[in-house]
Amino acid sequence: MSLRSGDPEEIGGYPLEARLGSGGMGTVFLGRTASGRPVAIKLIHQQFANDDEFRTRFRQEVAAARRVSGAFTAAVVDADPEGLHPWMATTYIEGPTLAQRIAGRGPIGGAELRSLAIGLAEALRDIHRADVVHRDLKPSNVVLSDEGPRVIDFGISRAADQQTLTMTGRVIGTPPFMSPEQLQTPRGVGPSSDVFSLGTLLVYAATGQGPFDADSPYMTAYQVVHEAPALDSVPPALRAAVEPCLAKDPAARPSVDELLVLLRDLPAELEVVAGGGRTRDVVTEHQLGRDDTSGEPGPAAAAPEPRPRGPRRRWRPALAAVAVIGVVAAGVALLDAGPEGTPDGPDGKGRNVAATGAAALPGGFRPWRQDVPAGKAKIPDEVRCLPGGDSVYCGGGGVIATRVRVADGKRLWTRGGPGVPVQDMYLAGLATAGGRDGHQGPGSAKDPGSAENPARTVIGYRIAAEGSAGPDEVVGLDAARGTELWSAPFGAHSTAVAGPGAADAVVTGSTVLTADADGTRLEARDARSGRTLWTSPFRAGDQCAPLGAGGRAYLMCAPKAQVTAGEVRRVTVRGVRLASGELGRPVGVAGPVEPLGADGGRLVLARQRVGEIGVVEYDAVVRLDAGRGKATTTRLPRAYGGAPRLVDGTVYFTEQSGRVSAVDAASGRLRWAEHTGVEGASGPSAGPGALYFGSAGGRVAALAPRDGERLWSTDPKVNGGSDLRPTPRVTFAGRAAIVSGAGNLLYAFDTAKPPKSG
Template structure:
């Protein structure tokens, strides 16, 4: 929708391009950051600017949106609630709203309905873990993005630990999707009010109509408070989960965590709305195309037949589901232990021993500040485990019991994805971020510490261009006894002795480019892009140069059709995954590129479809792990899918290979072990930390130390266990 006469040209320094929609509180515009990234800017209507109550509420909206910015919501980019006309900019999420989708294509069914339900439950769980109650879950506040559903608009949300602000004489909420307590006693609204709203939302998604239907909002409010929901057209398996969500009393509803357990165990084929019954619509399909959203309200509600008695939520139901999940995991584990097939025997036979004196352990590695995000990653060398990231430059723990030997802390707040660099035989290398009140220090430094004592050996300023060039944060890499890094001014690659810091060679970037080091087995490449493409956040024509590890001399340029992300080496070739873009929006990976260093030829193979998720490579195979737990193995030489396996680990990073297994893990510490042969699930653990799921692009969290695995989870939590005796799921 184009801008109208009277619309501002820019808001807060963000040039406006189009209107996305307008509502009772404000207008949302499409804008661009200085680097070209699209953002959605919400501008509050001018007549609200003089309303003190509304300004307080808008400040709460900004604060709530900042608290929950994560995998399932739109991250806050900027805001000014004190401006003459308050505004907030968030990441722009392309896709139709659930309301738009159901109005155009009818309700969802089958796997699409199940994935929507799980995604919304995950969003709700993470919102509640951030201490926020949304209070306005409805179809127009759910965007069906290519990466999964996103919950938007925290305009009437509140922190669970704050007093509720009730705007005088105004209805706060949307009646068809409000809970009974929200209509009767707004000050008593808590997280389980959102669970009720999610229940109504899932009924709407499955049938095209809500569970309460009346022409008047007053009659509808009466039905919400006093009458039973109409669920006759809801698929039976989903109905069993939705019913307790719609209990009149909050205490009779499941929590968002309990709800997620139930939804994960629903069958993939949920069915859909009864085509011959009330509330039927056209076959639904989750929107995976990039469409500019326009405001469309939820479809008109209609009364559904087949009412069922309301049942009290029973925790025993969750226990039964968990026991069923445990049973499946234990059965798979027992097959491996007992050598029930040849594959299980080969796994056991190929394992290294446990570290001497090993027993399972769990530790928290404290950094410089308590609010540092989860960023720890580790490497193991014998009984030494070196970890770093977040507020930790580096730390050394003992692999057998997790006891700490030393820790070196970082005073500043790191960039996303800045982890431990690596370790040699006598030095450990990590990143130090300057404190906010220390403008004289380099923003980012590579720091080397003595592996035995933790004493700092040297430090050098480091640039931060690698993520823009390669799609990965890897400004420094350890190769043998050297560390290759980008220098502070972002002008050259440097190779330094890992222990002394002496510069072995320095190679300027080719003119007009920025580069990043790319290790490829025993080889080293520089991946470069023009400054213009980096500034435009559109690196479509990267160039690779093989780097002589002894002298730093660059080889002949190799042009790559990008954007592309380096994966690793297979058959002597460098493997990259090419990203598929729709405009400026990332849509996943659609092909494999293989670079032959000898001939400088690049070969491309199209994938069977576009895969979205977190990519990785192990033992010559490319893997993509999706947000909902689907892991796909891809042959890099042909682009063909080798196998695909649905797991219980959402937003997993990996793979890490060891002992004949592949390990994938999420920020919650949940780990799955798969057979590399066919993806068979060998075992799955339960979550071990309070972290977000659904993350994409994270680097692997598992470190193998003999027969033990060490897992990095949220809030700088580390834990280790014997792969033959994994913690039980549930």
């Protein structure tokens, strides 16, 4: 893949020739030494270089890679982990990854399988002799070179004599290839964990599937911890060597030296079991990111991101070295709902009758696609949009805001940002002249920009350029022309306190609320002029985030020590009087909790817990009456995984697999549970006659609100993977759906005539 505009010409004195891939932690380039030798150079994104946790992890990766440089790994050529732009250069290894080999040609057998098994065991022996535990052995981290297999990517490895780097709220690894102890007690992971992972790799190589594969990462992880491996399709001779590696008890597994003895005794030509496993690559088929370069050597894409509390993550990982169990929970196989894209319309004309009610199309509307240009950093991600009059206003993906006409998709103005996009940071809201709530937060069904109530000011974010000393700012733009009215620095602490999807700037009527850059006080500004209306200091020792829901403003706070440690056990919520900044009485809520929106004048929150194998789940719904200073907690009959969203009194838990559970926000009763048929679909958005779910690839699925029946779904527009995000990707202007996705994708269609699938 050739270099892109904005890519450096050289790194550390090494001229660059091509871009091998890019991800959340950095970009990998092909460079040359002075003698002409090819090297792979990983350049860390600048925003991560400014993050102590990521910088520590990169130092650890460089140190581990240096310790194990040998015949079976990519040797470190040069590195500068302490530089302003940290980087590491390693030997360039030409060849496909094991993931690519299995996906393209199916399972491995015969002498090739024996050589692979011995080569990987020898590589692991050398890694352990250097006192390093890899902790992320998986198909995309094994390169099949002409000289034999090479183990790469030590991004989450650690020296055996060091403490584990704790990633707050996360279990690090890839579920199909993790050991039981890595899922349950990651601090206690040792060399025997790599032996377990090697066993799963060899089963995968021989059969095309892992020994614990299931319909969702959650169930896969459960089977790793509790169930026996599926080994029927493994050649018997190899099975005798592999099965002891998969013991649940680390002490019962062989050492790498013992395993090598078993593998070297294998017959020269391993037999292939008839009727072997699937040939698809279980990991990459579901987890490939937008910039995956499957035809190129190098690590494959990362698994779905978690939803931890902690420092904000910039730019969605698409080629990251770290894969994690995130917001995924027990899923089911896709339900058979008939041919996708076939509208449920009795008129026989192919129309979606459910969407042909009162909602009308904007005048002159026709379907369109208008991908939003990325900002000055030239790195797209995703945008989100809010309707306003005859337009939608979109932000994110390196863009402060853009105005797009609904009728034909024409961009009327765009204000690009100088910095790298920040994941899950989009448009803050639309401020109105009439004092109505202009922030379309979770569960809001209001249109702040209707013809009767046009938006006056667009509130977006400007993220500072890499290497810049300037602050991140909240920006007010004139909605008609896009001219900048004002800007002010803000504190990016909301997600650490209030969870994924929490906004750092809250727009309520004509007022914008933010925490100051130092995180010490709440600031209120006039949305049009940017003038400070009032400030309200936070209590000493607290970290706080503004919230907006149902036209009202709130302040959620947690002890700073708990936030820093990633263990928020209790939060305090207060109502905020917009006229004066006066705070209402504090209401304590056991945490961590995530605000979902308003229902019946009450703030609704979902209580979070970490399940048995490190998966984020939700076990209760909290309804908070700020005026009375009272919170009512309703325990759910079971814990739900996925991303919660409140729409019309119902909380929808959407899992990575595409399964949706609809739960009554007041009673906690399950109304229905169905499958969208779309992996990583965020939502729902309440639109004409249906609930709409959108994926990073631009697919849209429509479900009936009453029972979750799948009405129709569309084909993807881009290669967006299965990226679950907390905010929905579909918004509406009358009957027109405006959909966003990976690569700053933006397109629109008539919900009565959705694009046909297939």
